[in-house]
Amino acid sequence: MKEGYVNIGKRxxxxxxxxxxxxxxxxxxxxxLAGMLHGxxxxxxxxxxxxxxxxxxxxxxxxxxxxxxxxxxxxxxKAGGISxxxxxxxxxxDKVRFIGDSVAAVAAIDEETAEEAxxxxxxxxxxxxxxxxxxxxxxxxxxxxxxxAPRNISFKTDLSYGDVDSAFKECDYVRExxxxxxxxxxxxxxxxxxxxxxxHSGRLSFWGSKQSPYFxxxxxxxxxxxxxSRIRVVQPYIGGGFGGKNEMFNVDFCAALLSQKTGRPVKIxxxxxxxxxxxxxxxxxxxxxxxxxxxxxxxxxxxxxxxxDGGAYLSIGxxxxxxxxxxxxxxxxxxxxxxxxxxVYTNTQPSCAMRGHGVPQSRFAAEVQLDIAAKEMGLDPxxxxxxxxxxxxxxxxxxxxxxxxxxxxxxxxxxxxxxxWIEEKPKDGDKKKKSGIGIGCYGYVSGPRMAGHNTAGAVxxxxxxxxxxxxxxxxxxxQGSDTIxxxxxxxxxxxxLEDIRYGMVDSEITPLDPGTxxxxxxxxxxxxxxxxxxxxxxQLSEVAAKALEANxxxxxxxxxxxxxxxxxxxxxxxxxxVKIAQYSGTGKTIIGxxxxxxEGLEVPNFETGRxxxxxxxxxxxxxxxxxxxxxxxxxKVTRMAMxxxxxxxxxxxxxxxxxxxxxxxxxxxxxxxxxxxxEGQTMNASFLEYRMPTxxxxxxxxxxxxxxxxxxxxxxxxxxxxGVQVAVVPAIVNGIYDAMGVPFKRIPVTQEMVLGALKGKVxxxx
Amino acid sequence: xxxxxxxxxxxxxxDVLIKPHWTLLDVLRDEIGLMGTKKGCDKGxxxxxxxxxxxxxxxxxxxxxxxCQGKDILTxxxxxxxxxxDPLQDAFVKYGAIQCGFCTPGMIMASxxxxxxxxxxxxxxxxxxxxxxxCRCTGYVKIIAAVQKASTTEGRR
Numbered sequence: 001m002k003e004g005y006v007n008i009g010k011r012x013x014x015x016x017x018x019x020x021x022x023x024x025x026x027x028x029x030x031x032x033l034a035g036m037l038h039g040x041x042x043x044x045x046x047x048x049x050x051x052x053x054x055x056x057x058x059x060x061x062x063x064x065x066x067x068x069x070x071x072x073x074x075x076x077x078k079a080g081g082i083s084x085x086x087x088x089x090x091x092x093x094d095k096v097r098f099i100g101d102s103v104a105a106v107a108a109i110d111e112e113t114a115e116e117a118x119x120x121x122x123x124x125x126x127x128x129x130x131x132x133x134x135x136x137x138x139x140x141x142x143x144x145x146x147x148x149a150p151r152n153i154s155f156k157t158d159l160s161y162g163d164v165d166s167a168f169k170e171c172d173y174v175r176e177x178x179x180x181x182x183x184x185x186x187x188x189x190x191x192x193x194x195x196x197x198x199x200h201s202g203r204l205s206f207w208g209s210k211q212s213p214y215f216x217x218x219x220x221x222x223x224x225x226x227x228x229s230r231i232r233v234v235q236p237y238i239g240g241g242f243g244g245k246n247e248m249f250n251v252d253f254c255a256a257l258l259s260q261k262t263g264r265p266v267k268i269x270x271x272x273x274x275x276x277x278x279x280x281x282x283x284x285x286x287x288x289x290x291x292x293x294x295x296x297x298x299x300x301x302x303x304x305x306x307x308x309d310g311g312a313y314l315s316i317g318x319x320x321x322x323x324x325x326x327x328x329x330x331x332x333x334x335x336x337x338x339x340x341x342x343x344v345y346t347n348t349q350p351s352c353a354m355r356g357h358g359v360p361q362s363r364f365a366a367e368v369q370l371d372i373a374a375k376e377m378g379l380d381p382x383x384x385x386x387x388x389x390x391x392x393x394x395x396x397x398x399x400x401x402x403x404x405x406x407x408x409x410x411x412x413x414x415x416x417x418x419x420x421w422i423e424e425k426p427k428d429g430d431k432k433k434k435s436g437i438g439i440g441c442y443g444y445v446s447g448p449r450m451a452g453h454n455t456a457g458a459v460x461x462x463x464x465x466x467x468x469x470x471x472x473x474x475x476x477x478x479q480g481s482d483t484i485x486x487x488x489x490x491x492x493x494x495x496x497l498e499d500i501r502y503g504m505v506d507s508e509i510t511p512l513d514p515g516t517x518x519x520x521x522x523x524x525x526x527x528x529x530x531x532x533x534x535x536x537x538x539q540l541s542e543v544a545a546k547a548l549e550a551n552x553x554x555x556x557x558x559x560x561x562x563x564x565x566x567x568x569x570x571x572x573x574x575x576x577x578v579k580i581a582q583y584s585g586t587g588k589t590i591i592g593x594x595x596x597x598x599e600g601l602e603v604p605n606f607e608t609g610r611x612x613x614x615x616x617x618x619x620x621x622x623x624x625x626x627x628x629x630x631x632x633x634x635x636k637v638t639r640m641a642m643x644x645x646x647x648x649x650x651x652x653x654x655x656x657x658x659x660x661x662x663x664x665x666x667x668x669x670x671x672x673x674x675x676x677x678x679e680g681q682t683m684n685a686s687f688l689e690y691r692m693p694t695x696x697x698x699x700x701x702x703x704x705x706x707x708x709x710x711x712x713x714x715x716x717x718x719x720x721x722x723g724v725q726v727a728v729v730p731a732i733v734n735g736i737y738d739a740m741g742v743p744f745k746r747i748p749v750t751q752e753m754v755l756g757a758l759k760g761k762v763x764x765x766x
Numbered sequence: 767x768x769x770x771x772x773x774x775x776x777x778x779x780x781d782v783l784i785k786p787h788w789t790l791l792d793v794l795r796d797e798i799g800l801m802g803t804k805k806g807c808d809k810g811x812x813x814x815x816x817x818x819x820x821x822x823x824x825x826x827x828x829x830x831x832x833x834c835q836g837k838d839i840l841t842x843x844x845x846x847x848x849x850x851x852d853p854l855q856d857a858f859v860k861y862g863a864i865q866c867g868f869c870t871p872g873m874i875m876a877s878x879x880x881x882x883x884x885x886x887x888x889x890x891x892x893x894x895x896x897x898x899x900x901c902r903c904t905g906y907v908k909i910i911a912a913v914q915k916a917s918t919t920e921g922r923r
Contacts, residue, residue, distance in 0.1 A: 023802020
């Protein structure tokens with residue numbers, strides 16, 4: 001069957017490539033409406049303060065200003081996480097909780113006037129003691145950031161499976177380490193942008209850079225106190241998200257509220273500096289980890305204690321914490337596991353989901369500790385992984401059901417790659433440079449089951465020239481899902497990719513969708529598209545059967561034609577068939593409908609963690625070769641390989657792009673990226689000082705995938721590109737360990753840390 | 767307070783009314799309506815606003831529009847000729863060098879300036895030439911490959 005595909009598995013250019021290459025693709029900040037005003041947001045200069053009084057009179061009197069709004073102009077809605085009460089107002093109601101918290105917003109005839117007006121808003125604050133360190137925030141006497149959260153704990157979880165205490169007693173080897181990860185940012189280049197237009201019939205139209213537009217659709221209705229059916233959310237092209245554009249933000253709300261106040265369209269584009277200090281980040285963590293093994297390398301028990309700095313608000317942090325803890329159960333067989341996690345409020349930027357969502361932090365700790373253990377026990381780090389790798393058909397102690405799984409194959413292949421790299425290594429290299437190779441493994445979800453709406457839908461409309469319009473509620477944030485979904489539709493209908501026109505999200509027309517997160521789009525929306533296309537095919541088969549005097553079941557759709565199975569000469573062009581359907585008799589409107597969600601999944605209880613949250617898990621092994629300059633402490637990742645199990649790739653070129661981007665992002669996470677803050681003030685809110693990888697950090701990459709096929713995935717596909725970031729960090733850190741003999745337990749591994757270790761300032765462990 | 771200036775963009779002369787402190791980027795986008803040039807950081811740190819001025823890749827957010835009078839300015843919109851994509855645009859599409867597309871116009875303009883000066887750059891030269899253009903999606907691997915491919919096909923144009 002695999003060989004017979006025309007669209008699936010092919011290296012096809014993405015369908016939005018040309019408009020992006022010509023600059024014609026419009027992003028939210030590129031949009032204009034007649035009479036449009038420009039908005040700006042006033043932000044708190046204090047990490048923690050009461051807002052006693054706001055005087056907007058002077059600002060309102062400035063020529064060109066049309067409206068100024070504050071928390072007092074809102075209904076007081078607070079955005080919140082999944083199954084938790086909200087805690088985050090879009091404009092401060094009584095307090096500000098971090099530097100950058102939104103206090104007021106202005107709409108004016110141009111950006112300059114709006115900016116000037118911000119300076120005229122007088123805010124009287126009463127400063128409160130701030131707490132910016134998560135450990136200090138958990139002290140009984142620490143200042144409370146939210147009244148409802150004693151010791152500033154915004155969420156806690158305690159997962160326990162098996163008998164951890166007895167298991168440790170029976171282990172031949174046990175070790176404990178503390179690992180730390182720094183706050184990092186999503187790093188999309190397009191800043192948050194929103195355009196809202198309210199009209200007097202009570203309808204709001206909204207265009208914004210939202211990776212999950214239906215979050216905004218629902219929250220906008222609540223925050224404006226307007227019925228949901230009066231909210232229309234439209235998606236322009238989106239300039240990257242990586243988890244940082246899921247939620248509705250103050251920029252979205254303020255644009256809408258200001259439009260409501262002024263009766264004019266309002267656009268707000270925040271500056272990159274604001275993105276960097278006033279929006280989201282990846283949770284920084286402190287992870288105390290204990291691992292126990294038998295002397296043959298069999299994993300027996302893991303115990304973890306995690307403190308995750310959640311920043312000022314909950315966001316979707318409950319899920320983040322759950323994932324951090326639950327994913328100790330994957331990708332290795334682990335009979336006994338206990339993970340206690342605390343997500344703590346601090347007076348800093350809120351933390352949320354970011355590529356790999358919570359798992360990169362805990363997997364970094366687990367994979368590095370595993371290498372330390374292997375070295376101390378005299379075992380091969382690859383063999384130890386192979387020994388413990390989950391296999392198809394296994395169920396993890398927390399209830400993850402492993403169906404398709406190519407982990408063993410990926411580790412075995414990685415072993416061959418490493419052997420080849422060692423062979424290829426020049427024998428008389430630069431003595432001042434030490435090189436090493438490290439690996440890391442991962443397992444990841446293909447769409448997590450969450451509480452609430454979880455299904456994807458697809459609608460396909462067929463045009464009389466044989467062209468096809470495909471609508472889903474899922475967004476392409478750059479990952480290429482518009483193309484992937486179109487390939488699926490084209491394959492089912494026997495047409496070509498260029499015959500499909502993909503309609504981006506418009507809540508008025510497209511089916512409801514949870515959003516683009518948790519690697520759910522290809523797997524879940526992909527199945528909805530497949531079903532919608534099959535629906536179209538069935539409708540057209542009836543028509544074709546009549547016209548070709550055959551049984552509907554025998555109609556084949558291929559090469560933009562339909563024909564009778566076994567008699568290829570009894571055929572007609574696809575476009576002619578559509579015309580016959582639409583023009584004959586009463587005429588048939590050919591519209592296909594599909595909806596899908598995996599059945600039998602359990603909504604995981606975030607506090608106890610039990611439940612199979614995904615219908616498929618992807619796996620993989622990441623290999624990294626690093627070079628440490630002993631003079632400068634500079635680390636360079638010289639090449640990487642990834643062997644991964646994503647089922648049947650729908651588009652290998654796009655899949656490679658996902659993996660490469662994820663891997664280089666991981667290089668930044670491991671070596672250079674860190675938000676530096678002093679008393680809650682971000683010190684590096686610019687791309688110059690916050691160092692993301694550039695072309696100079698790109699390295700050679702070898703990409704392989706295992707021969708797996710997922711029975712539930714569309715054409716056998718599952719997650720690709722998100723999970724791999726989980727394994728990149730430990731692969732690099734383990735590579736450094738191999739090169740220098742020092743296992744670093746904090747990321748990023750900076751030059752200073754390397755030099756310190758080389759000079760023996762840091763005790764050389766192991 | 768506004769001043770009338772002449773700008774030559776993509777071969778067309780524009781008379782625009784500007785304030786003296788407006789950047790070329792803002793004038794291109796808001797006054798002339800060429801939205802292909804992107805505003806990523808507005809500080810010269812991300813490269814998304816790269817355009818070509820008198821053959822050099824420049825950051826339009828760091829130039830005042832008033833400085834650009836009498837210069838030949840080329841933006842992403844002026845790159846395709848007679849409805850045919852520039853070989854770089856073509857290679858970016860064909861070889862998967864585009865994901866979200868926000869950095870793409872700047873990346874292509876920086877690549878264009880590079881190839882104009884160095885028609886057959888080495889991998890190292892491409893990396894150096896594009897090191898001022900940030901991309902979070904691709905990991906740069908396919909961007910570098912696309913520039914290489916374009917440089918080998920261009921002679922046959």
